[in-house]
Amino acid sequence: MTSGLKSSASKSNFEQQLLACLKRLRAYASSLTRNAAEADDIVQQTIMIAWERQAALRDAEAFVPWIMTILRNEFFMRVRRAGREIEDIDGTYSENCAVEAHQEVATEFADVMSALHRLPFDQREALTLVFVDQLSYEDAAEVCKCSIGTIKSRISRGRSRLQLELDKNNSESSHSAAYKSCTDALASL
Amino acid sequence: MADSDGSLGDKLRQAFSPIMDEPIPPRFLELVEKLADGKK
Numbered sequence: 001m002t003s004g005l006k007s008s009a010s011k012s013n014f015e016q017q018l019l020a021c022l023k024r025l026r027a028y029a030s031s032l033t034r035n036a037a038e039a040d041d042i043v044q045q046t047i048m049i050a051w052e053r054q055a056a057l058r059d060a061e062a063f064v065p066w067i068m069t070i071l072r073n074e075f076f077m078r079v080r081r082a083g084r085e086i087e088d089i090d091g092t093y094s095e096n097c098a099v100e101a102h103q104e105v106a107t108e109f110a111d112v113m114s115a116l117h118r119l120p121f122d123q124r125e126a127l128t129l130v131f132v133d134q135l136s137y138e139d140a141a142e143v144c145k146c147s148i149g150t151i152k153s154r155i156s157r158g159r160s161r162l163q164l165e166l167d168k169n170n171s172e173s174s175h176s177a178a179y180k181s182c183t184d185a186l187a188s189l
Numbered sequence: 190m191a192d193s194d195g196s197l198g199d200k201l202r203q204a205f206s207p208i209m210d211e212p213i214p215p216r217f218l219e220l221v222e223k224l225a226d227g228k229k
Binding site for chain 2: 011012015018019022023024026027030040043044047048051109110112113116127128131132159162163166
């Protein structure tokens with residue numbers, strides 16, 4: 001129970017860092033999986049793994065990329081176990097997820113989330129780590145096991161593609177509105 | 190932060206506001222407390 005939680009003074013530094021990072025872990029897992037329930041399962045597993053391995057964390061300042069890496073590894077392990085495909089360059093899987101995204105994120109920002117979900121995995125991951133989880137390029141590169149230049153490139157391409165997706169959404173919305181206006185006008189004749 | 194310019198980043202952050210702005214689900218807080226207490 002939250003009411004029974006210890007005061008922050010009695011918590012270890014590791015525990016405090018873990019609690020402070022939970023929302024960012026959920027955001028990252030949500031972006032990787034595009035499924036809220038699966039994301040939370042991965043976060044739960046990540047918490048347990050990180051707790052067991054906390055002695056391996058040499059530099060407390062590296063906590064965030066360290067635990068994000070654990071989460072990422074857990075995600076990939078589940079994908080391999082399930083025999084699923086990670087790469088979704090053509091967006092086929094993402095298109096199928098678009099409806100789910102709209103249903104799950106019942107906010108005015110559902111279109112942005114839906115557009116993000118249609119991006120290729122590597123771009124979606126880089127955008128989430130840098131813009132949402134506020135990691136530096138260096139830390140994002142460490143988590144994704146790639147160079148800083150690669151992260152910058154993924155961010156650049158991801159931003160362009162996200163904007164395109166959003167423009168496409170807006171265009172489709174305005175076409176739908178125009179179509180409805182025409183059919184309403186015809187119906188009233 | 191590596192990149193905070195432009196409205197696209199703001200839109201992305203806002204899209205995640207259901208996660209980032211709302212309380213952490215109790216299941217995670219309880220799990221951390223159990224681990225800290227050595228119950229897990």
